[in-house]
Amino acid sequence: MKELKHLNKYFKKYWKKLLIGLFITIVARILQLVMPSYVKESIKVIEDFIASTVTESEAKTLLLEYILIIVGAALLSGVFTFLMRQTIINVSRYIEYDLKNEVFDHYQLLSLNFYKKNRTGDLMNRISEDVSQVRMYAGPALMYGINTATLFICIVPIMFITAPTLAAYTLIPLPILSVLIYKISKVIHERSTVVQEYLSTLSTFTQEVFSGVSVIKAYALEPQINNDLALLAVEGKDKSMSLARVNAWFFPLMVLLIGVSNIFVIYIGGKQFLDGEIESVGVIAEFIIYVNMLTWPVAIIGWLTSIIQRAEASQKRINEFLTESPDIQNTVTAETPITGKIEFKNVSFTYEDTEITALKNISFAINTGETVAILGKTGSGKSTILDLVARLYDVSSGEIYIDNTPITHLNLECLRNAVGAVPQDAFLFSDSIKNNIKFGKETASDEEVVQAAKDAVVHTNIQGFAKGYDTVLGERGITLSGGQKQRVSIARALLKDPVIYLFDDCLSAVDTETEEEILNNLKKASKHKTTLIVSHRVSSAKNADRILVLEDGRLLQEGTHEELNTQEGYYKELYATQLSEKEN
Structure with a gap:
């Protein structure tokens, strides 16, 4: 779990909430343990009534008292379980939020060379799917892990105090379970890594297809793309099924081993009762409840192992980028x-x-x-x-x-x-035209935006749209023509009013008359400004x-x-x- 050590700083950040969550979890589980002992006592009351050591009235009073205690403890346990989920799961969401921000902030620091070497789909997958897998470790895995540990720490000693021999037989399957988990967890880790990496490949493919859909349609490549996606999907399915087959072993094995424990309880417990080694049939009922209370925690070990292995694989992929140093350093x-x-x-x-x-x-x-x-x-x-x-x-x-x-x-x-830069390949965001122009100066007034658009000779075009400056553009500004995108990009730079203008062949898609008008406006706007064209x-x-x-x-x-x-x-x-x- 060395890769997951990266999350320790977040656990320290939210240690108070986690400590409260730990306390609530322990209280919820302790309240849950009230039921088995009082079920035993209830059965003992019935045995005493049959043996005529207590009257019917006394038996009814005691049974009613025990039932109210069981119901009350169950209700309180439910309330504390709700609070437990609210506390620990909320912390996992805070950690997810912080980790996504950390990854995104680091992405923005990295230099252009990094983006040339890595695909957009892979970057998106690491900040979404991989972070979600890590959140499962910081939330559900942590919560159920504490829950499981608390139950084992409380139940096992009680079982040995109540009936040592019966407890020993009942818990025999657990070491076997531990060995199986140890063996299978290695395979899960390897296959989880493969699955997560392949999800990045699939994300990259689909992202490129959606971005280049106009080219695909122009060349009538839809059938070929469908075939390529089908091949990728089949390969992805095979990798996921390979992981699923390993995971599928856990729950049947858990149920089998718990079933063996129940058989031991009934057989050994029954034999000990007949031999007079235990005083009441209620002890057998108590142990059956204990075993079934341990069923979910024992079964959850496999699920927790899978979550932790997936989180480890995902955090490793995240750490690969977080340890990447930007080529351009601000010293x-x-x-x-x-x-x-x-x-x-x-x-x-x-x-x-x-x-x-x-x-x-x-x-x-x-x-x-x-x-x-x-x-x-x-x-x-x-x-x-x-x-x-x-x-x-x-x-x-x-x-x-x-x-x-x-x-x-x-x-x-x-x-x-x-610097106010206008790249050769004008990039516009999927937002309104107004906000795209204001990208250079968020505090600009509507009058300033319109003036910048007029200077870039795109104001008339914008007015021609039904919603004018509030028109929302498609991805990468696909709604606009090449010349319109260039001029909106020029308006963005003019609105920023920088010290240095950098115009990179930004008039290649406009006609010569429009070019002349824009150049005259640029000459006025860039007066006393350093300009490279x-x-x-x-x-x-x-x-x-x-x-x-x-x-x-x-x-x-x-x-x-x-x-x-x-x-x-x-x-x-x-x-x-x-x-x-x-x-x-």
């Missing part, structure tokens, strides 16, 4: 104000997952308030520059300075708060203060539109080509 706790000056000095960067070198010894400087456009062929390293400025990655070599300070010496939160279009770059041209990760050309248009090279050729296309 500065003090606030570091950003004004927007950016400098790259001999920067090289290689992507860890593909080992592709995106930037090779690049150097340039951007002054505060300057607008710089970055052009180049696909794969030349344009987007990588923006990612490095936002410190989504750290450089492989060289140094990036923001306001003459190494970027790694800046408070990461301050840096990213100073990545584009494939000269029209997006020609009005920038400077233009950087990249090729194969190297800085090929640098200058203004007029300067580069007089030089032979990539920029002049691109400008001539696009100018010719526009005229045609």
Whole structure:
């Protein structure tokens, strides 16, 4: 159970509630033990009446008294059992809440490389299914474990005090049960791990299918996807059935062993009564009740073992991610104000997952308030520059300075708060258009949201929807066209009003007229702001203060539109080509 030690901090956090739960559990079980002894006493009263040692009136009075005690104890035990569940199960929900938050907070700290290596379905499964399995250990398993231990601690001594020989025979099956649990628990642990891992595979598959459903429909791949899912489902069923077969051994074995105990009670107890070793048939009845009271706790051992093994397997999977350290570390706790000056000095960067070198010894400087456009062929390293400025990655070599300070010496939160980024693949959440725009500034007024939408030239489109700004988008903004998604994403960045704007080819899906209008609005909004615009279009770059041209990760050309248009090279050729296309 070493993986489950991670939960100890939560048990310490809620130790008072758990202590109360423990006390309530013990009281509930002690009250439950009232019944067997008074059943014995009731039978003894009947025996005494038959033997004429008590009168009928005395017998009736005693039986009524004992019945009221049994009923009263049962009611009190029920009340305390209810309180026990309310206390311990509630604690398990608190722990589930805390653990989910811990996992989610850690997910947000992890760097982009982590998300490239791990699939979304697996991440979701660990924070949902795996955490739910762990909750079963922190709640039901703990509660029933305490319950079982309390009953054994109370009942076994009473049985030996009452009739030692009968107690010994009655409890013979229990050591056998312990050995069986020890043997089978290992198999359960192995198969539980396999099942939990496979659930992640299934979650990943279905998540990707739902996300890519438009492509599946476009290529008429529904039958193939159905077949793939059927194969996965069959394999998952086989793994689950393999685990179920092991679990299925527990309860029949429990019932068998409890049945053997009852036979021992009746046979040995009856023989001892006939031999005069026990004084009353009531002792046999008492022991039968004790054995049946132990039936559920003994049977539950198998279930508890299964829960603990599943929780161990799930917590191990959770711990694998919790022990993962983010590549990007925030080493500065003090606030570091950003004004927007950016400098790259001999920067090289290689992507860890593909080992592709995106930037090779690049150097340039951007002054505060300057607008710089970055052009180049696909794969030349344009987007990588923006990612490095936002410190989504750290450089492989060289140094990036923001306001003459190494970027790694800046408070990461301050840096990213100073950045307004519009990615090439605009991502919108399944929420209203208004809230998607306000994602950059939650406190913004409706007037500010509308103004940002107007500056992004998407206000008219939004008004065309039946619910306007309250229109709820589909997953990843599927309700909108590509150009509309880009413009809503631009509105989000404009509303944030950051120190540094990062536009990554964010006008590729709009027409040239709309592009020109947006660029004019961006020029006004980004006045005195440092702006980096990545584009494939000269029209997006020609009005920038400077233009950087990249090729194969190297800085090929640098200058203004007029300067580069007089030089032979990539920029002049691109400008001539696009100018010719526009005229045609």
